[in-house]
Amino acid sequence: MSFVKFEKVYKRYHMGEVVITASDGVSFEIEKGEFAVIVGASGAGKTTVLNMLGGMDTCDEGKITVDGKNIAEFTKKQLVTYRRYDVGFVFQFYNLINNLTALENVELASQICKEAESADKALNDVGLADRINNFPAQLSGGEQQRVSIARALAKNPKLLLCDEPTGALDYNTGKQILKLLQNTCRERGMTVVVITHNQAITPMANRIIRIKNSRVESVIINDKPTDVETIEW
């Protein structure tokens, strides 16, 4: 049994009289401990998949299994619990709370979890031990994204979801962030799902899921993912 399994998932949005099908029978699987990349052009339906996988949205049809539970059948409250304990989320724009220090931003997540690791440690792990008392405005973009990752990891989630984690960062910083995510996957056996439009980073993944026109175009399993350092784009 796969850790994540989408089976014929449909999602339709009603815009007045027009029905937009954002997920048109999406099916794929991701194994535990894999580094998966969901790749596709803008508007292909990646974010819809991410929303459903992250428990931020529900599907209209189909089955979404995460760790043996069909989250498609979850109530709203169950979905919150799911997000709370099972999912770590890394945003494109970091989404740190400006008014909280790095440490406090991590605490924001860790304090609501049962098996959270300490915020200090989480920041230490992402290499920000000396910046813990800084406010987001005092940190660079890469540092902010690290805080965001630390915040996601501090919850000890089963699944780390990253939405265009390098989208707002420059090339080198983006690379560092990807490296951090890859290391996290490798060292902690964390299942990491990265959503991106950047084809270039696919070689670093165990599994590449291509989305096009709201459908899964292909799923490629890469037994030998390359290190981030060697990838150029």
Place this chain on the structure above:
Amino acid sequence: MMKLNAFFKDVVREIFHTVGRFVSIFLIVAIGCGFFAGIKATMPYMKNTASDYFKKNNLMDIRLQSTLGIKSSDVQALSKLDFVKGVMPSYSKDVFYNYNDENIVLKAMSYTDRYKGKDALNKLVVLNGRLPKKSGECVVEKKVSSPETFKIGESIKLSATAENTDIKESLVNDTYKIVGIVVSPLYIGYQRDNTNAGNGKIISNIFLLEEDFIDDYYSELYISVEGLDKYEPFSDKYKDKVDIYSKFAASALEESVSDRFEDYKAEVKEDIEKANSDIEDFQNIINSDNQSLKVIKTELNKNISALQKQISKVKSDAGRVLLQAEIIQSKDSLRQITRLINAREHGDHSVDKEYKQKINESKTHLKESKKSLSEISHPKIYTSSRFDSDDYSSFESDSEKINLIAKVFPVFFIIVTALVCLTTMTRMVEENRMQIGTYKALGYSSFKIALKYLFYAAVPTILGSVTGVTIGLQVFPKIIYNSYKVLYNIPKLNTPFLPWYCIGCTAAALICVLITVVYAIRRELKAVPSELMRPKSPPAGKRVFLENISFLWKRFGFLTKVTFRNLLRYKKRFFMTVVGIAGCTALIVTAFGLKHSISTIIDRQFNNVFNYDAAVMVNTNRIKSVSQADNELKSINGVSDSIPLCINSYTASVKDSSPNGVTVIATDAPDRITQFISLQNRKSGKRLSIENDGVIVTEKLCTLLDLSVGDTLSLNDEDGNTYKMKISGITENYASHYVYMSSALFEKVFGRQAIFNSFYIHKSDNCSENDIAKKIVANDSFLGVSYISELGESFSNTLDSLNSIVILLIVCAGVLAIVVLYNLSNINITERKREIATIKVLGFYNGEVLAYIIRENFLSTLIGIIFGLILGVFLHHFVVITSEVDIVMFNRNLVWWAYVFAFLLTVIFSVAVNFVLYFKLKKIEMVESLKSVE
């Protein structure tokens, strides 16, 4: 021109695109202006309504009465005066009506349609049915305490108030059919005239046709004065004029009545003379023997024939009638004498006896006439005006009470409106940074850009103000007036639109809003375009001062820390919430405090200060001695104690105000008076006693005159004489002004003897007030009784209307709190959508999300409440001081439960807003978190 058009289009579209913001400015301005205009207009509305009502129904200005009644000649004399516009005499009679086995007193007043135009005074307003048309019909008043049988179609049977007297001696019928329900402009409230019949209280008035009264004299004469209707009928100007004209009218009436009085006196004297001569004549006849009688007889015969000869010569009718009468009289005498002679000749003495009887009759008549001559005193004239009705004065003071509240409001609403507009417009300008930059880059001047925002804010402000004032002028005065309706009989409130209120409010609101817009936009206007094109960096997180106190900061939960930081980060909002909530709490504290301050004075005045149960007025002309009257009073079952007092009224001139009436009470038993009135200093709690070297003055009078112990108090009498006395003590008192002194000092100060014209009594607990009152009134020595309990009751009636003001204040406070909190929370939420979406993604439950946001509200609300409670103390004090009329002192203490209620209600309002907030938060989509920063 083209540019302006495009610019204008942009503004209009902006309005359509941001309806929510537009509406929030519209609403806050509408609410502020509506409340203010509505409450401010209530007093003029009430006064104008009353004024129109009085004018429309030709309410009299002066009422005249005389101890000799009013005759048509008096009416004529008065109508000849220059200043008199309308004159209308009327009959009135106090009658008994047996209702529920008890004789209640009604006042029957005459109604006639005989007087037209300006003479038709005090026109009755028919609510139901019609006015009486024929004898035996009557109309009754609409009054809460009227008997239930007062319905159209019912018949009421009246009886005389004096024992063994038939009502038909004064009224044509004894039973009257009710054909209509009316109100009279003479009686606008509960109060009716006093009477010396029954228990001294008139329950209701009824109106009968003039023809139904059997009376030689009118009871009262109403006049209206030329030109007085151009004054506001509650104003001092009107009052002063009425006072002057009353004196003129009274002296004119006195002259007219005096003429009549002299005639009457002459008549009585003539009566006496005639009785005397009759007695003499009859005595002469009896004393004469038949011989001399016959001589008289012959003389009479001669006389008659002479008269008859004379009559044929007289031409005038009147002369002939006179002679005829003389002939008849002489013939009568002749017949009598012949009868006497004949009877005597037959030895019959019965006719002699008849004569003796006639002598006796004349003697009694003589005695009576002499007695009435000695008794009739010089006629007295009584004048009264509209102000003699307590209801009339209280109508004015009630309407003024509301005006005082209007004094408190504008400040709050201006602050709140400014704050709400400021936050709203600041937010708008922030959102529009990019646009402002574009305009700037295109070469628009700062002024023109500012114009857009000024225009944007001006539109909802003007619309809001006009709408608010229009609705407010209709709604609030009517709500307030309805609460008074129980007390007053004045028909529907007139609420014409008041353009000046609208213009004034709009101007004030515009100034206030436009200033805030300029303030909000000032920074953006100074910035260069490129700076504005870049998204504004969000305000950096900052450490707050609390973090320096690390032992405290460490103890705070994580969320508490966030809350503190956020509060201090959004200072404007924090400040605004604190001001809004503080205002709300302060208003509620004031509302409850005011109610307490006013309502407790009744209890204190009538239970603590006045210990006596009733005041009895003495008929000083009738009683032989004070001690005898005292004994008579004490012998009445139910009167447990009594004290004779000399009570007189004077005035004290108060700076910047009309002279205040002061009641001077003198006693010759200073040690006993404290059993009836508590004399105690409120501040020190020291008991005071009346000594011969000084007077005890009530607190409010001393405050008004700025006097303290040892100072000299000056009082004036009607004739302008001034009397000075030294103050030896200041006593607690809440209503009216009193000066207490010994009778010895009274004589020294006023230079006249202290006449004991009143008694204060204690009644035994087991006797009904009514029974005692009846017994006292039945005794000629006493004129009437007034119970403390009744005084208190009429006071509490007025105070009931305070409840509605309290409610109004609370509603305003609530609206204030809700508008402020909602507006802020709304801005707070829209600004922090991303943050909220993020924490939702992080797995916060809805409740936790609410708590995350609400803590700030909660904390700022709490701080607001604390400030509000403090502010409330001052506001309450201010309102109490300003709303006190001269003769009343409110309880200045602020009761503890005013704080508790204010706290609880504010919390309830805040919870209500946060409840709505919860649903707004629930609606925020998590997708927001994925969007880029604006």
